[in-house]
Amino acid sequence: MVAGGRFALVANGAPDSPPASGVRDYLLARGARVIVVHHPLGPDEAGRHHIVQYDGNGAARRRVLRLPSRTPFTYPLDLVIPPAFPRVDGWLGFNNLMCLPGLLGRRAGRVARVVYWAVDFVPDRFGAGSPLTRAYDALDAYCCRAADARLEVAQAALDGRNERHGLTEAIAPAAVSPIGTWLDRVPKIGPDAWQARRVVFIGHLVERMGVDTMVQALEILKGRGVEVHADIAGRGPLEDELRTQVASAGLAETVTFHGFIAEHQRLERLLADASVALAPYSTRMESFTRFADPSKLKSYLGAGLPILLTDVPPNAMELEQRAGAEVVADDPASFADAIARLLDAREEWQRRRLAALDYAQGFDWNTVLDRAFDDAGFTV
Secondary structure, eight states, X not given: OOTTOXXXXXXXXXXXXXXXXXXXXXXXXXXXXXXXXXXXXXXXXXXXXXXEEXXXXXXXXXXXXXXXXXXXXXXXXXXXXSSOOOOEEEEEESSHHHHHHHHHHXXXXXXXXXXXXXXXXXXXXXXXXXXXXHHHHHHHXXXXXXXXXXXXXXXXXXXXXXXXXXXXXTTSOEEEOOOOBOTTTSOOOOXXXXXXXXXEEESOOSGGGTHHHHHHHHHHHHHTTOOOEEEEEOOOTTHHHHXXXXXXXXXXXXXXXXXXXXXXXXXXXXXXXXXXXXXXXXXXXXXXXXXXXXXXXXXXXXXXXXXXXXXXXXXXXXXXXXXXXXXXXXXXXHHHHXXXXXXXXXXXXXXXXXXXXXXXXXXXXXXXXXXXXXXXXXXX
16 A cells, blocks of 8 residues: 555665655655655765655655764664664665665564665675675575565666576566656756757766766867857766866866756756756776666656767667667767767757657656556555
């Protein structure tokens, strides 16, 4: 039962990170009572543990606990924060460590049903054969077998985890539940937005995201006399290096760093002002994105933005075939060529905008989560 039920959502990362944020809003819209806990994922969260309890009318009581954080070694602290949960009809743990307290609560009779809602899959997460990887795999396999249901964000992740742990459908019932977007509240770009000549990137500023490739592509375009403005929303360890790279290339007047944007309305407005969205994932290193369903791609599609991306995400070719995206080689010149070509081809740009909007219709959170809760064994 979803309407009127009580649910615990436990995840890592920023409080508005999907899929937990989408699940929260979905449940609140149906009058559920929800407790949401977000534990710090890395240094960006600075040891902050967010705990929010919603009553059946959506009113919230919020707490933030600050504890020492040296990930991954302090992750076990997450198991005891908060020290007690109310009885719940459903426990949704968005990684294996967050699933474990739900399984213990079920054993104690305080949790009716536990869903392991895996947000990613990474082979050899902490290095091949390392003690941390062996411990992670053991916990991961246990949660897959012990949970009442398991949801993965991509087929590649479901297959990869099954192979890693030797799981079969008989002992580990699982389904794919992709990342969604709230189509009814996301502002859309207009049919003439190509004229703004703005490219946008949202995401963590780390090497695997390929933001350096984007900046080098913009430098190439500047050298060709091609006018393009860029917005970069996110933070991470490469931010200072990227700012220096932008300044050295003479791009400070045309590239804007917005930092991390927590308010989703502000982020959506930024996307609605763009012409083209970039996802230049690096192919030069291993990345969990190969098994993931990156949420930013759904945000781009929901706004109607044509996407230029590398072939790292497992759905990259599908996006090219059905959603107006273009798969680009992982080098600055290829991205520069693709940006210039698309911005100078009005009819092609408009076709791809419509393709993005049409494809996004299948990923409205209401549609995605109706199916997900049914797969997880709840009555919607």
